[in-house]
Amino acid sequence: MIKRSVNRIPVSALAIMAVLLVFWEAAVRVTGMPAWFLPPPSRVFTALMETLPLLLEHSRYTLLAALTGLTMAVLVALVLAVVMALSPRIRQGVYPLLVFSQTIPIITIAPLLVIWFGFGIMPKVVVVTLVCFFPVAVSMVEGMQAADADMVKLLQVMGASRWQIIRLMLIPAALPSFFAGLKIAGTYAMMGAVIGEWLGASNGLGVFMTRAAHAYKADSVFAAIIIISLISLLLFALIELIARLTIPWYYNERRK
Amino acid sequence: MTTRDSINKFKSDPVVLLEGVAKSFVVGGRSLPILDEVSVRVGQGEFVSLIGPSGCGKSTLFNIICGLERPDRGRVILAGNENLQAVDAVSYMPQKDLLLPWRTVLDNVILAREVAGDGRDKARREAKELMPQFGLAGFENSYPAQLSGGMRQRAALMRTMLAHRNILLLDEPFGALDAITRTKMQQWLLEVWNSFRRAVFFITHDIEEAIFLSDRIYVLTPRSARVTLHLNVNLPRPRRYECVTAPDFLALKKQIMQALTPV
């Protein structure tokens, strides 16, 4: 299974990517486009190598904000999901508000966050938390609701309390859905942190990008984008790994 | 077992006593009567089956005994005590096996003990000793998805048994199994019942299964259900599968078939 997916996805994906890169390189050279406007991939690669130590240094700040925000989002989402499972009345009150809150574009409230939380790591963490919270919360709540009603009844006949039903039945049943939501949130986390840094910060990939753009160093901007993608990819892989370790039964079943 | 034995038994102390239980559901704004005056009793350590056409309300009756549904009319008395809660008296094996896919076989069968607040380790030790009797030795750490249909049913039955209740409600436990596995499972169930001696109330569609297993049988009419036939099965125990061709067996079978398909 693992072997097959390794063979299948990257080979064709890498091939397409290679073709695109060659095309890009050729197009830039043939048209003689200036490098500050669109640098060829070879130049981006050189910039990446030259600025790598600096990029990694900035990545630490961005990654810290992303991971902290993601963790906060998960904690708040889990607590809220359990509270909603304990009390249907709270659920009825809160869930529509949760959905409604998603109609507010988070980027537009970001300046407010700077007013409230200053220029430190805090506003970045809050942006990441806001961006990541919704997919995690919804996947957890929906996963708990989709749990088999007959299994819940079985536990009731065994004399289980509401809390026991949540702990023994609803939470484990919701984990596959939870991890699906967490993967989406994981890919948003780095983006959220970078957006937070654009608003004002002294360190981080977002700051690096702003400075590079002001200096018309498009190759450095591309280099930062590559690093952001790679880190997001790593986050995704990390979540996938944690999921496989946490719910092995789910992956075994799916393989069947 | 003789007729008089089993009659005496349920006269002395029925562990399940249903009197005039009636139930309707509201479907599409209209009230649909499902159970219409069902009276049934199960004695201590007795094996009683309930046969009825599909959709006549057998599972609904079990839900009422378990306290998952309330009857519109009639009484449910468990272990002769009107105040006894179903959760303290009854262990229920639903029509689907409902094993939790994230728990190993061992952790599935101790679920009721864990809910009751017993220590996991103690329950696990007890369960491990019983694994061979339930044909699950060596599968303690497998997940339900890795088991065959028959093994899943045995695991579900073991979970029901380990709840340590005096009344077992088994809802078509072998309904989804092939004929050969089913026959084996019936014989095995009798052995298990014999060694644990709990009262069993057993739902089935299968007439031969009911006769082979039971001390007594109730036959229900199609919806809305009433008891149309109540009979004793006086075949000697222990029973072997050959008895399905005995004249007494065939006579009972004929009687039940006539009750299920009235002219």
Ligand SMILES: Nc1ncnc2c1ncn2[C@@H]1O[C@H](COP(=O)(O)OP(=O)(O)OP(=O)(O)O)[C@@H](O)[C@H]1O
């Ligand atoms: N909660 C409910 N609301 C409405 N109708 C219900 C409900 N539960 C059961 N019914 C209906 O009651 C009838 C009896 O259902 P029940 O499951 O008790 O039948 P059954 O005898 O167990 O059937 P089977 O042998 O197929 O399992 C069915 O028509 C079913 O659709």
Ligand SMILES: [Mg+2]
């Ligand atoms: Mg049923």
